[in-house]
Amino acid sequence: xxxNPDQASAGAVPRNARIMDRRCAQVNxxxxxxxxxxxxGVVAWVGIVGCxxxxxxxxxxxxxxxxxxxxxxxxAVRVLASIVERYPDTQVxxxxxxxxxxxxxxxxxxxxxxxxxxxxxxxxxxRAVYTFRSRRGAWPTSLAALAPRDLPEAPSDPWGRPLRxxxxxxxxxxxxxxxxxxxxxxxxxxxxxFIEDRSFVARPSVDLP
Numbered sequence: 001x002x003x004n005p006d007q008a009s010a011g012a013v014p015r016n017a018r019i020m021d022r023r024c025a026q027v028n029x030x031x032x033x034x035x036x037x038x039x040x041g042v043v044a045w046v047g048i049v050g051c052x053x054x055x056x057x058x059x060x061x062x063x064x065x066x067x068x069x070x071x072x073x074x075x076a077v078r079v080l081a082s083i084v085e086r087y088p089d090t091q092v093x094x095x096x097x098x099x100x101x102x103x104x105x106x107x108x109x110x111x112x113x114x115x116x117x118x119x120x121x122x123x124x125x126x127r128a129v130y131t132f133r134s135r136r137g138a139w140p141t142s143l144a145a146l147a148p149r150d151l152p153e154a155p156s157d158p159w160g161r162p163l164r165x166x167x168x169x170x171x172x173x174x175x176x177x178x179x180x181x182x183x184x185x186x187x188x189x190x191x192x193x194f195i196e197d198r199s200f201v202a203r204p205s206v207d208l209p
């Protein structure tokens with residue numbers, strides 16, 4: 001009996017099956033290449049989007065720092081909050097969250113304590129203490145350590161007396177001003193002012209020297 005030319009010998013795969021195998025292999029190679037191209041494209045797109053988000057967040061953060069330098073605390077808080085909301089997964093947002101915790105408390109103090117001169121002195125000192133810690137990894141041992149890099153000179157209250165300062169045993173700090181009379185207690189301009197860690201407080205958890 002004559003064999004069909006398309007039929008292989010016993011135990012062999014028919015020719016048309018081999019052709020189908022080759023075609024399937026080609027299709028699979030093309031599909032894999034396409035999948036790789038798509039994956040690389042997605043990675044590139046994500047990288048571009050990520051870089052763009054970081055750049056926008058960095059520009060906004062620089063704007064917030066300018067507001068802080070000009071003592072425009074409320075404007076700084078607004079910009080920092082927008083960074084956290086719009087770019088939550090960026091490294092800049094992590095820094096903005098820390099700053100926001102500090103400056104939200106200081107911004108709230110605008111309405112609570114109307115004596116602007118005292119408030120401004122305390123805010124400048126608190127900002128310098130926080131900047132020192134961010135750079136050195138430890139709280140300054142005294143306010144004199146802030147000069148001349150973080151402040152031109154050791155901070156004082158509006159009446160020319162040095163602000164009071166104490167590093168807490170468990171970490172953190174307390175900053176204080178005893179008002180116009182320099183004595184504990186009092187009202188109006190003689191009122192005592194305190195910042196503990198990141199917010200104004202009525203009374204700190206530790207005594208100031």
